[in-house]
Amino acid sequence: MSINETKSLVVKMHPSDNALVALVDLEKGKEVTFEGQNYILKDNVKAKHKFYTTDLKTGDEVMMYGVLVGKAQYDIPQGSLMTTDNLKHAADPYAYRKVDYQWKSPDVSKFENRTFMGYKRKDGSVGTANYWIFIPTVFCENRNLDVIKEALHNQLGYAVSGKYNQFAHDLLTAFKNGEDLASANIHLNPNPKSNRVFKNIDGIKFLNHQGGCGGNRQDSETLSKLLASYANHPNVVGVTLLSLGCQHLQIKNFVADLKVQNPNFDKPLYVFEQQQMVSEEELIAQAIKSTFIGLSEANNIERTPQPLHYLNVGVKCGGSDGFSGVSANPAVGYTADLVVALGGKVLLAEFPELCGVEQNMIDRCQSEESANKFIRLMEEYDEQAHRVGSGFFMNPSPGNIKDGLITDAIKSAGAAKKGGTSPVVDVLDYTELATKPGLNLVCTPGNDVEATTGQASSGANLILFTTGLGTPTGNPICPVIKVATNTVLATKMKDIIDIDCGSVIRGEKTIPEMGEDILEFCIKVASGEILPKSVQLNQDDFIPWKRGVSL
Known part of the structure; x- marks a missing residue:
């Protein structure tokens, strides 16, 4: 990932990309200089959105994150805004090929002797909650x-409804007293202390x-x-x-x-x-x-010190935006690599949002068996979607598109970043338990709650959930930590957001620095020192997947 250090106007996600991501709102006609090249914008380009760095002919390939994400629908001049009209989803084919994948693990020296306060069970497993x-x-x-x-x-x-019960009681009292409810001086007070x-x-x-x-x-x-x-x-x-x-x-x-x-x-x-x-x-x-x-x-039963290799972290994104693949997902991906390097488990789910990056995942599989299982699950899932007139290409939601995720391959390439770069040690079907330390792929829909429900069933004892638009998603038994891609969201929805990655967009922190901060937060949550906002709100979302078509 390359950022324009002088003005921090744009970012390039991979050297082979022919599109740049705007970090701030850019006006039509503005000249943007990046890596020694000048681009005159043909359209207004809002923050999170992309513009093309080359002239494109009909059918030309568009690359982002180093992979094919779409094809031009007509001739497009350099500097034009990427839209759902001028770009349609496209992804490269994939197959198993024996690759000697080499991984350079991050430096974990500052975490090697750390512990968290967990609940040790008789079967040897460790919980982050009781x-x-x-x-x-x-x-x-x-x-x-x-x-x-x-x-x-x-x-x-x-119960977390105490403040609302009191609010309703105060409104009822005012109503009985004949007061004008629209002008009555009745306010919602903070939550009462836990008893x-x-x-x-x-x-x-x-x-x-x-x-x-x-x-x-x-x-x-x-x-x-x-x-x-x-x-x-x-x-x-x-x-x-x-x-x-x-x-x-x-x-x-x-x-x-x-x-x-x-x-x-x-x-x-x-x-x-x-x-x-x-x-x-x-x-x-x-x-x-x-x-x-x-x-x-x-x-x-009380908490006791436990090594960090007992962490089993699900990584998920929802309400994604054009900054998801720039800030929060890569930062969580670095956290994931730290967890793997420390001997823990990481669960990357939502298979519809791996569309377009399949080859990378296959090449990272440690065994041919796992690679073929991943291929089978992806093909069966996509085929089932096509039978009902859909497909992975229909994945981006209106909110995703509005905030810069134009095709499913763009969304997927950014979403995959939260899994980090470590080898894939296993591929799990829905409800299969993760038993191998390292990065595991878990077959679930992209749907926020169906995916987090599935990750918990595979053993996640924490879930890192990135979002650019905001979502209250939680889980009944697995603390869900909400990570915002941008400061505007983190400020506006501070009652549901735990961590702000906006400092990455502003160039104030690097991805590794942010990733380490996130792991520190995870350790505090795993120890019961911090309650994520979703836990405080009793956001206990639970939706079993019936294995039907759900993107």
């Missing part, structure tokens, strides 16, 4: 979970979903594996399972999948089947009582 989870085997139990959640969250100090009963229980989480019955049996089988992986997750200390009784996803199926994941599973598991109970009231009361007892025992 959660009790409620699992419904079928959507029919969602209402019962909602009732239990309201009771336990309010009584045990995990948690169990200090070593970081939360009680509820995995409401819409599956378990209906659909097809494969959906229920996949859901069972997903729920089992959450029960087995190192951030989970105990499980309460609610079942109706007649659904596709039977309790025995869930237990069998749990034993496959961990034959020695020994966490508290309380199971209640509604059709075997006298009443709904008895079901809820017994579930609450048993869980309360389990919580009181689990509260005795």
